[in-house]
Structure formats: C-alpha cells, structure tokens
Amino acid sequence: MMKILVAVKRVVDYNIKVRVKPDGSDVDIDGVKMGVNPFDENAIEEALRLKEQGKAIEVIAVSFGTQVNQDVLRHALAMGADRAILVESTAKLQSLSVAKLLKAVVEREQPNLILLGKQSIDDDAGQMGQMLAGLLNYPQATFASSIKIEGNEATVTREVDGGTETLALNLPAVITADLRLNEPRFVKLPNLMMARKKPIETMSADELGINLEPRLKLLKVNEPPARKPGIRVNSVEELLNKLRAEEGITL
C-alpha cells in the first residue's frame, strides 16, 4: 500500500494585499497573517482521501523553512496527516533548491506518490513539482483536477489551456494539485488539539549537503503601475458614447 508525501508551503494568506518595504528591497510580511499555500491544502486533502479509500497507509507532510513553519505542518496534521517533517533552513529558498531538498527527503522516505500544489501564491513560480519529477526521473502530472489510483498506476486528469488532458503514470510519480481537485476539509478544534500529539521531526537542511545559494537575485520590488483612474457612467448609452467617441472603439 502506498505511502504519500505532501509538500506544504507557508505563505501570506491569500486575502492579504502585501505591501512593499519603503526601500523596495522586498515585501513587508512582518506580522502578516500566514497560512498553508491554498493549492497545498488541495494536495493534503487528496492524500487523505486516498488514504480513506484504502489506497494509502500513510500521509507525511513536509515543509521547508524555519521553525515558524510548524504551524502549517500542524494544520496538515490536524487535517489528518500521520506525521510531519520540517527541513530547517534560514536561506532564501527558491524552487530549484527546494526541489533538491525534497528529492533528498523522497530518497529517505521512499513514498509511492508525491503530491504538491501546482504553484505557490507568493512567488507564483509553479515549478517545484516538475523540477522534483525531473531530478527523480519520475513521471509527472501537473494541474491535476482528478486522481485515481489502481494498482501501480495513477490516472490523472489535468487542466490545460482550452480543455483537459488525461494521463496514466506508473508509480512512483509526482502530481501537482489544482484548486478544482477537491474541496479541502475544515479543521475542527478537537483535531487541532489531537494534532499536537502527532510527531513533527525536524532536520537541518545543512545535513543534506545541498548548495542553497539562490540563483535568482532579487534586485528590487516595486508596486505595479496603477491603472489611470476611471470614471463612472450613468447609463448604457453614455458608456457606448464614451467607448466610441473617446476610445475609438467600433461597436
């Protein structure tokens, strides 16, 4: 029976509009509400459902970052993950470094399936799953909206531009979750209490012997240029007049 590893990133809550630091060196996330990357919640949920269907015996959540990442791992445990691993590093972790770290965890844990979010909502990179699959020479299916496991094969429907695509992957494989994969369950308070008893193992990224030097240097962070302020129109007629006369749009 399968063992599933889920990668869980800690990001700024998706409802929050981040601010740029006055010196433009980065965004200011001091004291800002943090949470599980939304797509990673779908990944956890799917892993739990596979376990509930009797397809998997163990769900392990892993996060890369500092001690503060305990909160997102607790959330995963409260949802129902069996145990968690925190790989600690104070380096600025970019997708390529995290993929290498995650590969090391995969080699240790030997999961049959690795589930990730399709993209993190802070960097909007959307790279980690594909990178990990490449490093491991595993099959990959990104942007998954449905996953079925039968024996040694995962059948995955992916959301692609203009429609969907269905693939069959030999396990072990890497799959990244889209929002429509499932509706993540709510965490109930008693589960949160129980999750405190579940183990979080901590290891240091340094022990894994991977060069974490960021390849992409962040030079500057800007607020994007604002659109010029618009105007209110009072009727459809006025709207059409403006579009035709002032914007030169033929309608």
Next chain:
Amino acid sequence: MKTLIIAEHNGKQLSPAVQQAVTAAQFWQAPVDLLVAGGNDAIVQAAASITGINRVLHANAVYLAHPLAEDVTNLILSIASDYQVILAAHSSFSRNILPRVGALLDVAMISDALTIHADNTYKRSGYAGNVHNVIRSTDNIQLLTVHSSNFAAASLGGSAEVINIDVPASFTKTRWISETHNLSDRPALSSAKIVVSGGRSLGSAENFEEILAPLATKLGAALGATRAAVDAGYAPNDIQVGQTGVVVAPELYIAVGVSGAVQHTYGMKDSRIVVAINQDPDAPIFQVADYGLVADLFEAVPTLTAALN
C-alpha cells in the same frame, strides 16, 4: 551564442504566441531556432514562415503525437548544449515542461517574464500581480517563459530552413490517454480583441449563456469567467481568467457581475480598456475599470446588447 524557442502547437495549428516569443527572443540578438516537437507539415511550415528566425528543428516520432513533458524535456536536453537561451511563451504547455528542463540543466527558471533587460535581468510579478520583482539570473543558461501579451507578434512571410532532428528514446512510464477540448465558435480567449467575462452573480449556466453569449456574439468577443462562476458550474474551466486561469490583455474587457478579487484582476488588468458592470458601487473591480456602470447586470447587459447596431 544561440537562442532556442519551444514552439507550442495543438497538433493542428501553431500557437500564435510563438510569434510573440520570437520577438522576446530578439532581445539577445542571437540566431533563433524554433523546436517543433511532433506536429505536422503545416505546423512546421507555419513556424518556418515567422520572420527573424534562423532554423526550425522538427522532431517527429509516433510518441510525440501528444507530446508529454517527460519526452519533450529529454528532447530539449538532447540539443540544449547548443543554446545559451531557452524560452517559450508562458502557457500550460510550457509551464509543464520547462521547470523539468531547468532541474536537469541545474538552472533556475524564470516563469512568466514581463520584461527582459540587460545583464540577465527580468521583471516578473509576484503575489498575484500585487508586486513586481526585478530579478537577476546568475546561471549561464537563461531559461524562461515570457508573458506573451507584453511582446508584439513577429511578422510572417519568412522561409527559414527546416531540419529534422533525431529524437531520444521515449519515456515509457507515462501514457497519454485522452484529451477534451471545449469547442467554441468564438475567438480564442487568450488572443481575442474583446472579452466579456461573467461572475458568480449570473446565477446559473443558463443565465451565463442567455445574458452574456448574445453580447459576446455581437461584439465578436471571447467569453471569460471568474473562478467562482467556473466552480459553480456556470462556465467551463478553460475560460477562467486570473492567477490560476488564463491571462488576457484585449483591447476591451467587459467584466459583468465580477467583484474584482486580485486573483481575477491579475488575469485582465493589462487590458487596454476595462468596463465594469456591477450593482455594488464599492466593488473592487471599479478600481481597475476605465468605465464603471453601477447597475443590475440583468437589465444593463440586455440593454447594451440591444444598443449595438
């Protein structure tokens, strides 16, 4: 120094965004080769007709009829040593493949570059477009996808040389099973001149069709939708506009009953003119709209449709 573009196609046609990728590639002022994986003669000829390119490399094999990320990656790796820049237009196709290539070349990939500057420097957005990051790559190979709507399309009329290249053995651990296309007579969402988008407030798939389709038809527009409308089953998933959907930048974007969440505006705020119709005067969509009409969409949209010639 040479540049390689991964040329996307759907088995029938070359993606129009390849022409924009070619313009982006000219930044490096180096010969540009286009790689076509699979595809037919018409696609290869269309690629060869893009002006400003050096050669089209055509890789054909039965297993490339539906190109998988694993196979296209191995194909790119088989020729990568000739290139210092490898790029593609940002799409679900390229996003699926290029990070895998990056990992195997040990290169950090740049996703969805908005602009390209000297010294391997790029601007790209983060936090659903709430910030712009200026980043510099320290890798020897530049590997990126580009935000097509920021680059003009290279013209057609050229006739570049076409070369058939060898293909590596297929990756057999993944099998293509099937695909579905949401067929529509409307223009493609990502390249349409006008887009009419609807939100959850349409209330049903029937309303979405009955209220928005006549307007879109009269305007020759593509239809778009918010995630909330897609999740509610009012519209197919491939017309979702936003951070996790399609990014559009038409001449005119008409948002109907759309609240204007950042995840949605990420996908449309580069449109030239934005019109918003919403009954809530405080809806955030009005902050990105050039023309805002506070009205009930069920009255305003039919009136608008009727008022068009």
